[in-house]
Every structure is written in C-alpha cells, then in structure tokens.
Amino acid sequence: MNAIPDGMAADRLRPCHPDHRVADYLERRWWSPLTVLDLLDGHVRTRGESCAVTDPTNLPELCGLEPAELTWRELDARVDDLAAQLHESGVGPGDVVAVLMPNSVALTATYFALWRLGAIAAPMPASYRRHELTRIVESASAVAVVTVTDLGDRAPSEEALSLIGELPSLRTVFTFGAAVSSAGRPLDADPATEESREAVRRVYGALPRSVNDCVTICWTSGTEAAPKGVPRCHGDWIAVGQAVQDGLETDPAAVMLNPFPMVNMAGFATSLLPWLLGGGHLVLHHPLDLAVYLDQLQRYRVTHTSMPPAILTMLLQRADLRAAHDLSALRRVGSGGAPLPPGVVRDWQYSLGVEVLNFFGSNEGVCLLGAPSDTPDPMIRAEYLPNYGAPERTWVTGVAERTSVRLVDPATGEQVTEVGGRGELRLQGPTIFAGYLAGTAASSPFDDDGYLCSGDIFELCGDNGEYLRFVDRSKEIIIRGGMNIAPAEIEGILIDHPAVADVAVVGYPDDVLGEKCCAVVVPATAAGVELEDLVSFLRAKEVASFKLPERIVTVDELPRNPIGKLQRRDIRSAIEKVG
Structure with missing residues (x-):
C-alpha cells in the first residue's frame, strides 16, 4: 500500500470554517496550528511509558469487555491497530462513522483511529437506541457504526445491523465484545497484521491535514426537537479545551476521572481535551455508578474530576x-x-x-x-x-x-x-x-x-x-400573566430546602394567566414535602409572589439526559398525565 486508494482522495477531508476565518485565527494565534493527532503523538514521544488511560472497573458488567489500562505508547499501538482494521473495511478520509459506546479505552482509541484515517466521528450517548441511531446515521450519511455487542439488557450491534439496507449510506457495523452475529465486523477479535498497521500509518501520515478538518459531528440534546448536528474541527476543540485547561491547570502528574459521556462538550471539553493538552492519566467512567466512582477516586488518587x-x-x-x-x-x-x-x-x-x-x-x-x-x-x-x-x-x-x-x-x-x-x-x-x-x-x-x-x-x-x-x-421561560419566570432561578433556591433532594420547575396551562408554576420534587425523606413548605421557604427568601409554585408533584426521580440536564419536555408530559 503506497497511496490512498481511489475513492479516498485527500480532498474529501471536510473543512468546517471558511478559509479566511481559519487564516485569521491562526495569524492571531487564537487557534493552535496543532491537531489532536499532534497532541497525541507528542505524548507518545515524550511520555510513552507513562500511564495514559484506564477503563472503568465495572466495564465487564456494563458491556462484557475486560478492563484495560494503557500507556501512551500502548494507546498509540491500539489506535494503529483499529485504524488498520477500519481502513481494510473501507473507512477513509471524509467518511462519517457513528459511534455508540460507553466511556472506555476502546472508545478513546476508536476516536483517534478515525481521526488518523481522516474520518469523522459522530458520537452519541450509549443510552441512545435504534430511534436516535437511525436519525443520526441518516442525518450524517454515516457509512458505518462502531458499537458494542452487549450493553446491559440490550444488543446495540443488533440494533445497528438492522439498519443496513434501510439507510442507504450505512455499509458496516463494527463491534467490540463477544460476537452475537456473523454480520458485524469485530474490532477486538483478530488484530491487524504488523504490515497492515505500518502501511496505514505510512500512507495516512502523508495525508494533507488542516486544523480546519472536521473531526466530530456532535448532537444537541434534542430535549425539544430532533437533535441538530454540530460539526467541529481540530481548531475548535483545542480552543475549547485550552479554555478549560486554563482553569483546571492539569499537568503530566494529574489524574482525571471523567464521569460524563465522552460524546459532546461535557466529556470532550472537561476531560479529553484537557488530558491531551496537559498530559497525565485519564480514568474513564459512565454511566454514573456512585460506588464505582468513589472507588476510582480513591484507587487512582484522582486529582481532577467533574x-x-x-x-x-x-x-x-x-x-x-x-x-x-x-x-x-x-x-x-x-x-x-x-x-x-x-x-x-x-x-x-x-x-x-x-x-x-x-x-x-x-x-x-x-x-x-x-x-x-x-x-x-x-x-x-x-x-x-x-x-x-x-x-x-x-x-x-x-x-x-x-x-x-x-x-x-x-x-x-x-x-x-x-x-x-x-x-x-x-x-x-x-x-x-x-x-x-x-x-x-x-x-x-x-x-x-x-x-x-x-x-x-x-x-x-x-x-x-x-x-x-x-x-x-x-x-423555557414560564410566562404567567405577562410576567416572565425563570425555572432555573426557582430551582436554584428550592434545592437548598432540607426536604428537597431534586427539583424541576415547569409551566402548566392556565385559562386565565396562560401558565402557572409547578414544582416537581424528589423528596429527601420519607416524610415528603408539601406545597406550603416550598412557598414559605421561597417567601422567606423574599421571592416575588408571581414566581411562587402553585402546584406540586412528587416523583421518585427526575428524567435527565446523559449529561445531567433536565428533560423538561418529559417532565411537562408527566404532570399533564397526572392532571
């Protein structure tokens, strides 16, 4: 293999921003000329034998994968192996690949393997199912899906395989975990040959690259409508990561524990990018299991987390x-x-x-x-x-x-x-x-x-x-009789009430005023909480009367998306059913 095969021409690398903006950002040093691949390569050269990334200890229970802990050099070799396997199945520059996996070493290596090939990752929370996967593959014209064969009581790979033939762009489903179907292409069964890995590294090392090359298409949370695709390039992500790194101040001695899904701003900006910029050790976690999380904080002597x-x-x-x-x-x-x-x-x-x-x-x-x-x-x-x-x-x-x-x-x-x-x-x-x-x-x-x-x-x-x-x-502003009420303002006060473990404030229809406030509360104790308790608490804080909730609904748990944001549409639907 001496050249990029036909159909994988370098001009298929997708830019995000217009050329004049890129030139301006680089000239002003608002963007670094480095790519995320350059950052990885730098750590491999200078810190190759240091621990780089560690799996969650409960990964076997989550998806049947054995936990791994890799040095920077071992991570680099794993990236090479995955890149070679993906390339052999036709993934190349400019291709979009949907990724649905829990936080893991395998997920981290998959991202870098795709970027090494000039491909674009379209990540999504592991909790997404066939409905969301269909929308994202179709919207991004993804040629492949990378996922796991088991996730709790689900078989994500089977959900993805069922879309082949239904969605024109989708050609291949790559899997991690015990094979349950011969139709998927396992990435952790037979590693690529040394010759194949070297050839892919040589060929793609010569691929013309720019900090403006698209590397991810993330997705808005879709709490009110269908998710929107958010393309991001190397320059975007490193600028965001540097902003966070300036506050976190991580360094090669830092140990970072990431409990947010590594699929969007929450996971990339608060963990993946500061880890790449500052070096150190990235410990992965998600979905949140408090016992496992606390054990990881202690076991790895974690210095930074979210x-x-x-x-x-x-x-x-x-x-x-x-x-x-x-x-x-x-x-x-x-x-x-x-x-x-x-x-x-x-x-x-x-x-x-x-x-x-x-x-x-x-x-x-x-x-x-x-x-x-x-x-x-x-x-x-x-x-x-x-x-x-x-x-x-x-x-x-x-x-x-x-x-x-x-x-x-x-x-x-x-x-x-x-x-x-x-x-x-x-x-x-x-x-x-x-x-x-x-x-x-x-x-x-x-x-x-x-x-x-x-x-x-x-x-x-x-x-x-x-x-x-x-x-x-x-x-999300509630308009009561022409007066605007910010739910987050009231929630921020009520969360301090000793009888409240969690709370959401949403609007509900009123024939006279248009909307009124409903407090949806997870009680902190078995004794529960009454509307009068909340109203008195808010009055003591001198909150304006028009902002006071006029209804209360108690629930065992509030619906939140994978990064912890309230699913207000679901909450409103639930209280409408209560009547």
Whole structure:
C-alpha cells in the first residue's frame, strides 16, 4: 500500500470554517496550528511509558469487555491497530462513522483511529437506541457504526445491523465484545497484521491535514426537537479545551476521572481535551455508578474530576460516604449543567479543601469558566460566570480576550449594557462552531452581525458588569400573566430546602394567566414535602409572589439526559398525565 486508494482522495477531508476565518485565527494565534493527532503523538514521544488511560472497573458488567489500562505508547499501538482494521473495511478520509459506546479505552482509541484515517466521528450517548441511531446515521450519511455487542439488557450491534439496507449510506457495523452475529465486523477479535498497521500509518501520515478538518459531528440534546448536528474541527476543540485547561491547570502528574459521556462538550471539553493538552492519566467512567466512582477516586488518587451539582450536594451531605473513601488527592472539581448552590461550593472549598469550577458550555461553542484564580470567593463563583466582554477586566483563560460577548434583549433587539439588565447571551470567537450540519436545523443560529445566538438568558451583574448570572433558557421561560419566570432561578433556591433532594420547575396551562408554576420534587425523606413548605421557604427568601409554585408533584426521580440536564419536555408530559 503506497497511496490512498481511489475513492479516498485527500480532498474529501471536510473543512468546517471558511478559509479566511481559519487564516485569521491562526495569524492571531487564537487557534493552535496543532491537531489532536499532534497532541497525541507528542505524548507518545515524550511520555510513552507513562500511564495514559484506564477503563472503568465495572466495564465487564456494563458491556462484557475486560478492563484495560494503557500507556501512551500502548494507546498509540491500539489506535494503529483499529485504524488498520477500519481502513481494510473501507473507512477513509471524509467518511462519517457513528459511534455508540460507553466511556472506555476502546472508545478513546476508536476516536483517534478515525481521526488518523481522516474520518469523522459522530458520537452519541450509549443510552441512545435504534430511534436516535437511525436519525443520526441518516442525518450524517454515516457509512458505518462502531458499537458494542452487549450493553446491559440490550444488543446495540443488533440494533445497528438492522439498519443496513434501510439507510442507504450505512455499509458496516463494527463491534467490540463477544460476537452475537456473523454480520458485524469485530474490532477486538483478530488484530491487524504488523504490515497492515505500518502501511496505514505510512500512507495516512502523508495525508494533507488542516486544523480546519472536521473531526466530530456532535448532537444537541434534542430535549425539544430532533437533535441538530454540530460539526467541529481540530481548531475548535483545542480552543475549547485550552479554555478549560486554563482553569483546571492539569499537568503530566494529574489524574482525571471523567464521569460524563465522552460524546459532546461535557466529556470532550472537561476531560479529553484537557488530558491531551496537559498530559497525565485519564480514568474513564459512565454511566454514573456512585460506588464505582468513589472507588476510582480513591484507587487512582484522582486529582481532577467533574460532578453534576446534584452529586456535589449529595456527597457534601453524606459524611459517611466521604469517610469511607480517601479523597485527599482531589484538588479541583468542574461542575455545570445546572445552577450551583453557593453554600455547597463554599463548603467543598473551606471544609473539604477542594475548589469547584463553574462551567457553562454548549456544543455550539459557548464556553464560560468560573475559575478560582479569577473568582476566589466560592459563593460568587457558584452564582456568577465571567463576562468576557467586561471592560478593564482580565481573566485566567486566554480565550476571554478573544471572545466578543453581548447580551441582547430578545424583545427589542437592543444590547443590554446596564447592570441588572437581562438578555440573550451572544458570542463570537475561536470556540464558536461554523454552523449546523445541513438538513438538521431549520434556521441559522447566528444574528446579522455573525454572533451565535445561544438561547440562554443572562443577567449583567457585578459592580461594573464583570459577571454574568444565568437566568434560564429563553424557550423555557414560564410566562404567567405577562410576567416572565425563570425555572432555573426557582430551582436554584428550592434545592437548598432540607426536604428537597431534586427539583424541576415547569409551566402548566392556565385559562386565565396562560401558565402557572409547578414544582416537581424528589423528596429527601420519607416524610415528603408539601406545597406550603416550598412557598414559605421561597417567601422567606423574599421571592416575588408571581414566581411562587402553585402546584406540586412528587416523583421518585427526575428524567435527565446523559449529561445531567433536565428533560423538561418529559417532565411537562408527566404532570399533564397526572392532571
């Protein structure tokens, strides 16, 4: 093999951004000229025998795979092997391959193998089933699916195989795990020959590459509609990863435990990219199993991890769990996806000696980071995020000075400049994506000035507008008699009620006022909680009367997507059925 075979021409590598933007970002050093492959190769050269990546200890129970722990050099060899096998089955530059796997060494190596071939990964949470898989394969014209043969009581490979012949683009289903069908192509049965691996590395090493080459198509959560495809290139991801790395401050001695699915902003930005940029050891986890997670924190002497706010709160309340595990190595925890209770962030820092970073991000490239070095006071850091557009203020992350930020009143279109004003967050800069995958979005997400319209409502805060406080998603605002109510604001207060373990606030129809508030609560104790308790608690906090819930529904668990965001559509449907 001396050349890229016919049909795999280098011009099939897919760019994301227009050439002039790429040239501008590189000239200003807003983007690194390196690719994610360059970052991997650098660690292989300099830290080849150091531990790089470790599987979850419960991987056999999850999907029947034996746990692995690889050095950087061993990871590189595994990537070569997978690349050769994928190539032999026809995967090449510009091809989209859907990936449906739990967090694992196999998933990590699969991504790099695809990128080494110039192919594009279309990752999705392992919890997705045939319905979501169909949409994503069809939308992205994926030529293959990489998945596992078993996942709990499911057979994802069989679900994928059933789509061959139904979806024109789909040719092959690659599998990890015990073979259950001769139709799939196993990737962990017979390794590629040494000759094949060397040939693929030689040929694809000569493939012309650009930091603008698309490497992933991630997917919006789809809580209100069908998921939209979000193409991302090397330059996008490294810019986002560097922003987070500036706050996490990981280094080659860091041990990172990732409990978020490595399929989008949450997993890539908070773990995969900081690991590649800072080096160190990446320990994988997901779906969340608290006993396994706590064991990993202790066993691997984890220094950095991420936790949803609900887990932060629960662990703070459960001194017995903390006492049963040695968490003394833990230095920093990233959290986001929901408002952070300020008292919880304070107590983690002052009582447990662990700094909590406030992350706010989206697949489209919104990337705000509340870091301890910027905001030492944990109470402020929990509630507010940095306003990168604030005059005469610098921030620890270099992306701050490269990002233009506006708050725009969604009703008037005017820019919000007064402290206390609220508006939609709009951004422009090197972390922002180029636009949705064709055919997956009804309209452009950018305004006439080229700013990304995030759909997130923030309030301008601080003495000089140096902070932003998240209010809510614009489409989730409840309008009661013409007054706007932000569910996240009320949820952030009610989560501190001692009888509340978890809470969602949603609107329900009212013939007179249009909508009213319903508090959907997971009680913290068997005694439960009454509406009057919540209303009294909110009144004591001097919350405006029109924001008070007028109905309560108690549930055992709130539906959340794989990264912990509330599935409000499902919650609203559930309370409608209750009546």
